[in-house]
Amino acid sequence: MSRPPLAREAVLDAFTKILVDEGERAATMDATARGAGVSKGGLLYHFNSKSALEAALVERLERLAQEDVDEIEKSAEGVVAAHLRSSQNTGSPLDVTILAVSRLAQNGNDTASASLRRVRELWEESLRAHTRDETALQMVLLVSDGLYFNAVLDLNALPGPALEGPALDALIDAVVAATT
Amino acid sequence: MSRPPLAREAVLDAFTKILVDEGERAATMDATARGAGVSKGGLLYHFNSKSALEAALVERLERLAQEDVDEIEKSAEGVVAAHLRSSQNTGSPLDVTILAVSRLAQNGNDTASASLRRVRELWEESLRAHTRDETALQMVLLVSDGLYFNAVLDLNALPGPALEGPALDALIDAVVAATT
DNA sequence: GTCTATAAAAAGATAGAC
DNA sequence: GTCTATCTTTTTATAGAC
Numbered sequence: 001m002s003r004p005p006l007a008r009e010a011v012l013d014a015f016t017k018i019l020v021d022e023g024e025r026a027a028t029m030d031a032t033a034r035g036a037g038v039s040k041g042g043l044l045y046h047f048n049s050k051s052a053l054e055a056a057l058v059e060r061l062e063r064l065a066q067e068d069v070d071e072i073e074k075s076a077e078g079v080v081a082a083h084l085r086s087s088q089n090t091g092s093p094l095d096v097t098i099l100a101v102s103r104l105a106q107n108g109n110d111t112a113s114a115s116l117r118r119v120r121e122l123w124e125e126s127l128r129a130h131t132r133d134e135t136a137l138q139m140v141l142l143v144s145d146g147l148y149f150n151a152v153l154d155l156n157a158l159p160g161p162a163l164e165g166p167a168l169d170a171l172i173d174a175v176v177a178a179t180t
Numbered sequence: 181m182s183r184p185p186l187a188r189e190a191v192l193d194a195f196t197k198i199l200v201d202e203g204e205r206a207a208t209m210d211a212t213a214r215g216a217g218v219s220k221g222g223l224l225y226h227f228n229s230k231s232a233l234e235a236a237l238v239e240r241l242e243r244l245a246q247e248d249v250d251e252i253e254k255s256a257e258g259v260v261a262a263h264l265r266s267s268q269n270t271g272s273p274l275d276v277t278i279l280a281v282s283r284l285a286q287n288g289n290d291t292a293s294a295s296l297r298r299v300r301e302l303w304e305e306s307l308r309a310h311t312r313d314e315t316a317l318q319m320v321l322l323v324s325d326g327l328y329f330n331a332v333l334d335l336n337a338l339p340g341p342a343l344e345g346p347a348l349d350a351l352i353d354a355v356v357a358a359t360t
Numbered sequence: 361g362t363c364t365a366t367a368a369a370a371a372g373a374t375a376g377a378c
Numbered sequence: 379g380t381c382t383a384t385c386t387t388t389t390t391a392t393a394g395a396c
Contacts, residue, residue: 023204028372038381039380039381041374041380102332102333106286107202107203135350135351135353138343142351143319145330146325146326150322150325167318174315174316174319175319208389221362222361229390230390363394364395370387370389374384374385375382375384375385
């Protein structure tokens, strides 16, 4: 269990934040270095190229996603409800990493696309034993995807149609009732 | 009803295609001009700047979305089912325009974000009279968003988990049963 | 309307000092 | 490990010919 250098993590954090807040185009090496408080040369010591930086972010996603699934499996309120609640963007490390990697995926990074598919398969496997049939499973996954899609689009937007507390609870209850 | 010049439409088509297939970063003026079979100078005669090009695409989205809603309202199989079927990406002009504009939205184009929100509100208004309550309405919208989210991420990916015919029909039936 | 040529800025990446 | 300086390529945009 090697601890990665602090500067390296700071660079990944800054890269993530710019990707999520301003998009892929704004997430240049220069801007990322500035956001992490290092110089471009300093950044390039830790990541030899732009694609190495992107690959490191994808690796981080895989680790966080596995941790999330492990956590949800132990949840008391049920796996379906816990999964949907976890899909509502709360700014958690996993949430922002998914959003950041989906920006990369949408700009032609095939590794990022493949990783997002793997994450979705992790969820699918985890949910299968807790849904009544394949159609119900797909419904849960699509509602979860819908929550992420809204997060993807609403971050730049102030008056987002994001579901609030009681409305989200009602939705989760309804999906649980229709699928388990 | 003025007919826009053919070259202008060809440029918008090419811009859309590159945005969807390769992402925002690849959709440069140069690549767009090449895709449309004109020179950069020719493109810039029709669109004075990159942002003018983007704005024109957003305008096209608003027009197509309104047409889609008008069509769905007249559907025989029911508004909820017709809406979900329409959310499955089939490469229709509306589908690809939504995907293209969402690429712009995710790269900091606030006009694009606002337009996508307006489209979603159009759908919401159209669906409200055909769903049993607000929770059901949100469920339909989220499943629809989920279908788009998958389309957004899967286009670059060959083995997409896109729902096929019978599975999609079963899903639509289940959502209709749970929400109307 | 459409083209070529070119300017001006920004991008990723390298070299080498400290 | 981290920095500054510099090179190369790409991108947006302008100028002006046809």
